[in-house]
Amino acid sequence: MLTTLSGAHLPEWIAEATDADLPGISSFAAGLHGDFAAVTAGLTTDWNSGPVEGAVNRIKMLKRQMFGRAGFALLRKRVLLS
Incomplete structure (x- = not known):
C-alpha cells in the first residue's frame, strides 16, 4: 500500500490484521481507526515531507x-x- 499509494485497500488490511491474532499487529491496526481519514489520505496522496x-x-x-x-x-x- 505504501509504494503503490493504494489506501483504498486499508479497511481490508485492518480486518485481516485484527483477525491475525498477533498482539502487536492487532493493536496497531486497531489504533489506525483513531484517525482513519488521515491515514487513508497519507496512503493515497503523493504529497510527502x-x-x-x-x-x-x-x-x-x-x-x-x-x-x-x-x-x-x-x-x-x-x-x-x-
Missing part, C-alpha cells in the same frame, strides 16, 4: 558539529551560508 525532513536533518547536523564551540550567531551564519 521529504524536502522538509532533509532540511531539518541538515540543520541538526550543523548544530551537532558546533556543539560547545560557539553561540547562536555563528550557527545562524552557517545555516544561511550552507
